[in-house]
Amino acid sequence: MTGTDSRLRADRLQAFRAAIAGIACSDDPALLEAKSRDYAWYSPVLQVLLDGKRGELVVRPTTEEEVIRVAAACARQRLPLTVRGGGTGNYGQCVPLEGGVILDITGLDRVLEVQPGSVLCEAGILILELERAVHAHPAVPGGQELLMYPSTRDIATIGGFIAGGYGGTGTVRNGILKDPGNVSLIRVVTLEEEPRVIELHGADIQKVHHAFGTNGIITRLRLALKPAVDWVHHIALYPSYAGALRFGCQATEAIGTTLDAFLITAVDRRFAPYYESEFGHRFPPDGDAVFAMVNPACLGRWRELMRQHGGRETMALTEPELKAQGLSPAFECAWNHTTLMALRQDKSWTNLQTVYPWVPGQGIDIDLVQRQMDRYGDEVVMHHEFGRNADGCVSFGLPLVSYFGKERLYEIIREHEADGCLVFDNHVYTIEDGGMKTIDTAQIDFKKVADPHGLMNPGKTRGWLPAYARP
Numbered sequence: 161m162t163g164t165d166s167r168l169r170a171d172r173l174q175a176f177r178a179a180i181a182g183i184a185c186s187d188d189p190a191l192l193e194a195k196s197r198d199y200a201w202y203s204p205v206l207q208v209l210l211d212g213k214r215g216e217l218v219v220r221p222t223t224e225e226e227v228i229r230v231a232a233a234c235a236r237q238r239l240p241l242t243v244r245g246g247g248t249g250n251y252g253q254c255v256p257l258e259g260g261v262i263l264d265i266t267g268l269d270r271v272l273e274v275q276p277g278s279v280l281c282e283a284g285i286l287i288l289e290l291e292r293a294v295h296a297h298p299a300v301p302g303g304q305e306l307l308m309y310p311s312t313r314d315i316a317t318i319g320g321f322i323a324g325g326y327g328g329t330g331t332v333r334n335g336i337l338k339d340p341g342n343v344s345l346i347r348v349v350t351l352e353e354e355p356r357v358i359e360l361h362g363a364d365i366q367k368v369h370h371a372f373g374t375n376g377i378i379t380r381l382r383l384a385l386k387p388a389v390d391w392v393h394h395i396a397l398y399p400s401y402a403g404a405l406r407f408g409c410q411a412t413e414a415i416g417t418t419l420d421a422f423l424i425t426a427v428d429r430r431f432a433p434y435y436e437s438e439f440g441h442r443f444p445p446d447g448d449a450v451f452a453m454v455n456p457a458c459l460g461r462w463r464e465l466m467r468q469h470g471g472r473e474t475m476a477l478t479e480p481e482l483k484a485q486g487l488s489p490a491f492e493c494a495w496n497h498t499t500l501m502a503l504r505q506d507k508s509w510t511n512l513q514t515v516y517p518w519v520p521g522q523g524i525d526i527d528l529v530q531r532q533m534d535r536y537g538d539e540v541v542m543h544h545e546f547g548r549n550a551d552g553c554v555s556f557g558l559p560l561v562s563y564f565g566k567e568r569l570y571e572i573i574r575e576h577e578a579d580g581c582l583v584f585d586n587h588v589y590t591i592e593d594g595g596m597k598t599i600d601t602a603q604i605d606f607k608k609v610a611d612p613h614g615l616m617n618p619g620k621t622r623g624w625l626p627a628y629a630r631p
């Protein structure tokens with residue numbers, strides 16, 4: 161920024177602060193540093209690209225009316241705005257590339273209505289608190305539960321999950337966030353001089369889902385619920401990783417008919433040292449593990465299938481039982497938490513996000529996984545998640561990869577693509593270069609409506625061109 165530009169920016173920030181008087185606001189450097197980061201440090205590539213990027217003010221509204229005042233003030237002063245929930249995104253989604261205002265949404269944390277089958281809530285509520293509220297609510301005897309949550313359930317917000325997430329724990333039973341009916345209402349505040357409140361229903365929800373907060377500030381959501389199940393957190397060990405995968409494929413195909421589970425995760429035995437201090441004999445390095453959350457009503461059939469594949473059970477506990485023993489829930493051994501387990505002890509790892517083709521009735525090509533294991537040796541350590549989406553069953557690879565530089569990382573990515581795996585590149589920060597692959601024109605058209613000046617999380621979508629911005 162030139163001297164003139166920075167004086168102009170300082171004037172704008174001052175005018176912004178005056179316009180939002182009464183709403184919590186801070187320029188404390190330590191807070192700005194903390195609120196400008198997420199979990200992009202998983203990727204050494206992103207670490208370099210995002211180094212030094214920082215917001216200039218943090219605001220924390222507590223009502224939708226206050227969000228509207230912040231949005232209006234940002235639009236009038238043409239200040240960039242980045243919405244932040246729990247800050248657990250892996251791709252720098254809430255790292256402000258062009259400074260400006262960070263809107264901490266966690267003050268909007270109310271549950272507004274619980275009915276049999278659905279909940280209406282504010283976007284900044286922690287998913288853990290939302291889950292507790294729907295479980296305790298008397299709308300359904302025995303309580304209800306969310307259809308899915310990220311493995312960061314305890315520290316992520318529901319709005320951040322919808323704006324930045326994909327699926328996770330629960331996906332093997334209920335599909336991904338995008339599937340019809342899982343989210344039935346999203347309410348957004350637009351970033352205009354006179355902000356509007358827009359409610360999106362049905363397929364229109366996709367205009368905002370996974371848009372990284374680039375096209376409207378989500379204030380409320382309605383989500384589907386199901387009757388609560390007291391899931392059994394389960395670990396079984398298999399004689400080979402291929403055996404663990406075979407079990408996973410067969411169990412996943414049986415979900416909804418003979419089996420019921422909320423999580424199925426296969427973890428290569430080479431992860432065991434990273435689990436040792438917590439899980440000890442439950443995951444020693446002489447077996448490949450399947451972490452699962454199993455409906456107690458079908459535990460007998462689960463164990464039968466496990467034994468058919470040569471598995472042996474090392475843990476079967478409910479969440480309160482785990483807590484009493486100081487153990488983490490199975491979902492914190494899954495999804496991106498598996499990589500976190502390794503990174504806590506060894507920062508030389510990074511990971512990949514891949515999808516393996518699924519043949520109905522058979523599952524993924526386990527020989528292909530074996531060939532990949534032979535090809536990479538200890539450079540790549542395997543981890544597969546099992547899930548489903550509107551099209552059927554699916555398996556996501558989340559392997560650990562030793563980081564030997566960007567060139568080698570992309571060589572491994574290209575080899576996975578040549579193997580027929582789809583790679584959701586987690587070493588980039590734009591929506592399109594990651595999972596989306598193409599520009600979602602419906603999201604960009606909605607951005608023209610909800611963020612006509614192009615101020616929201618600038619730089620995160622390649623589909624937005626400066627020429628689109630209203631002066």
Ligand SMILES: Cc1cc2nc3c(=O)[nH]c(=O)nc-3n(C[C@H](O)[C@H](O)[C@H](O)COP(=O)(O)OP(=O)(O)OC[C@H]3O[C@@H](n4cnc5c(N)ncnc54)[C@H](O)[C@@H]3O)c2cc1C
Pocket residue numbers: 198199242243244245246247248249250253254265283284309310311312315316317318319320321322323324325326327328329371372373374376377378379495496497500617
């Ligand atoms: C250990 C670990 C495990 C994870 N497991 C999973 C997983 O299982 N499944 C999965 O999908 N993801 C997973 N993630 C990624 C991430 O945790 C999820 O996407 C999470 O739900 C993000 O929520 P958050 O509140 O932290 O959002 P943030 O990181 O704060 O925000 C994410 C994005 O959403 C935008 N945003 C946030 N709130 C709003 C709002 N109210 N309105 C508009 N935009 C908004 C932000 O600007 C940002 O672009 C994991 C990450 C880690 C580090």
